[in-house]
Amino acid sequence: MSTxxxxxxxxxxxxxxxxxxxxxxxxxxxxGYAVDTAADGRxxxxxxxxxxxxxxxxxxxxxHLDGFTLCRTLREEGNNTPVLFxxxxxxxQDRVLGLEAGGDDYLAKPFHLDEFLLRVRAILRx
Amino acid sequence: MKTTKVFQMTALLLVIVSVIQVGWWxxxxxxxxxxxxxxxRIAYAREVAAAQALLAAGASAARVHALLPDVSIADGGAAPxxxxxxxxVQERHRRINQYVWESGFFLFALALCVGVISRALRAETKVxxxxxxxxxxxxxxxxxxxxxxxxxxxxxxxxxxxxxxxRTLIDRMLVDLARMETMVSRILDSVRLERGRVDLKSxxxxxxxxxxxxxxxxxxxxRQERIALTTDVPRDLIVLxxxxxxxxxVRNLLENALxxxxxxxxxxxxxxARAANGEVELSVRDSGxxxxxxxxxxxxKKFSRLHPGGGSSHNGTGLGLFIVRRLMQLxxxxxxxxxxxxxxxALFVLSWPAAPRQPV
Numbered sequence: 001m002s003t004x005x006x007x008x009x010x011x012x013x014x015x016x017x018x019x020x021x022x023x024x025x026x027x028x029x030x031x032g033y034a035v036d037t038a039a040d041g042r043x044x045x046x047x048x049x050x051x052x053x054x055x056x057x058x059x060x061x062x063x064h065l066d067g068f069t070l071c072r073t074l075r076e077e078g079n080n081t082p083v084l085f086x087x088x089x090x091x092x093q094d095r096v097l098g099l100e101a102g103g104d105d106y107l108a109k110p111f112h113l114d115e116f117l118l119r120v121r122a123i124l125r126x
Numbered sequence: 127m128k129t130t131k132v133f134q135m136t137a138l139l140l141v142i143v144s145v146i147q148v149g150w151w152x153x154x155x156x157x158x159x160x161x162x163x164x165x166x167r168i169a170y171a172r173e174v175a176a177a178q179a180l181l182a183a184g185a186s187a188a189r190v191h192a193l194l195p196d197v198s199i200a201d202g203g204a205a206p207x208x209x210x211x212x213x214x215v216q217e218r219h220r221r222i223n224q225y226v227w228e229s230g231f232f233l234f235a236l237a238l239c240v241g242v243i244s245r246a247l248r249a250e251t252k253v254x255x256x257x258x259x260x261x262x263x264x265x266x267x268x269x270x271x272x273x274x275x276x277x278x279x280x281x282x283x284x285x286x287x288x289x290x291x292x293r294t295l296i297d298r299m300l301v302d303l304a305r306m307e308t309m310v311s312r313i314l315d316s317v318r319l320e321r322g323r324v325d326l327k328s329x330x331x332x333x334x335x336x337x338x339x340x341x342x343x344x345x346x347x348x349r350q351e352r353i354a355l356t357t358d359v360p361r362d363l364i365v366l367x368x369x370x371x372x373x374x375x376v377r378n379l380l381e382n383a384l385x386x387x388x389x390x391x392x393x394x395x396x397x398x399a400r401a402a403n404g405e406v407e408l409s410v411r412d413s414g415x416x417x418x419x420x421x422x423x424x425x426x427k428k429f430s431r432l433h434p435g436g437g438s439s440h441n442g443t444g445l446g447l448f449i450v451r452r453l454m455q456l457x458x459x460x461x462x463x464x465x466x467x468x469x470x471x472a473l474f475v476l477s478w479p480a481a482p483r484q485p486v
Contacts, residue, residue: 019277019298020270020277109270113276114284
């Protein structure tokens, strides 16, 4: 069953705001995904070099290593894990930067939970 | 930015046109006066010739002198008077001097005007730039707690939650609201302080008690973030300051120190105080991210954030230290910041005038 496959997907939430990280993780788990979280860019990069997942939800303004750089580094290292940027920087320029850095989708904060979950599902279906 | 460009072009054009105009004016005046002088000299030469002719025709020297008083008559002949000739030369010098000074002054005044206007314009541009930064920053700083609030509320609307889960979400929302409230009050404080619209008292404040009150409110947070928070403030230190201002200043420095230490996953924050030269010094030392030696002046500027993209100021408004410095200035105190370098921790020192000893 395709839904079961999608639901088993493993995701990494990279977000330094503890409330947002917790809220996102809870909702992703409620949808049946497995969720790991990282509170800064360096930790996230280390995790991604050691582990694999089907989706990274990535904030841009992060301690130690920003989301754009993190994503670019992943792509340079040949890691093609889908990345959904989730950030307060919602300008068109920032969106372009995010997609140029190798992001697959871009959602500006504040966002709607339903939209977020639909985008996650869409990326995982691809 | 576009208006500045237009202004620069206009100013340049104005200066060029004015310089050409002044040049032309000086040239024209010079030409005119040279002409005038030459005419005067010719007229004078004619007077001398006329006097000579009159003398030759047999007119008496007294008669000729009465008719042409400027011509010197001696030994039966007419000659130009030395004084008149000297007057011509002097007049010529006077005029040249006048042109040099007048045109010089005019150009100086013009340059001064352009300078003053462009300075004002640059200041204006800087203010606009700051306001732009401010808006970008404020919107960004508000978006994170807003996103968190929205997520919590939509989660409550979407999911069936236990009472305990609901309680967790409500607590999160209350904290997010408190964060936004802090930001709003800091923004208002900084605006008021900047315009000097505050009514600050100057009264004896017991430092140990003031620091203790603030520290007490942060002990829980320090414990959670694995930060050892210690205070060593002697009880007998009394400063002359505004009690509310002391509270705000100590609170802002403590929040900064906690954020700086949390960014390096734990460490120490230490308050210490001593009396020195009629002043009382309170130092706040942390083992956090610190800052570069060249950044200590920039720290206190409005909206300056030394760690873009994270670090200690991630949740900051860029206003905390600006407020600290302004409050210290307004209450007759000082604040200074020291750090050996990034990653080396930081030391902030507040100094207030000591209150005169009084029997209690």
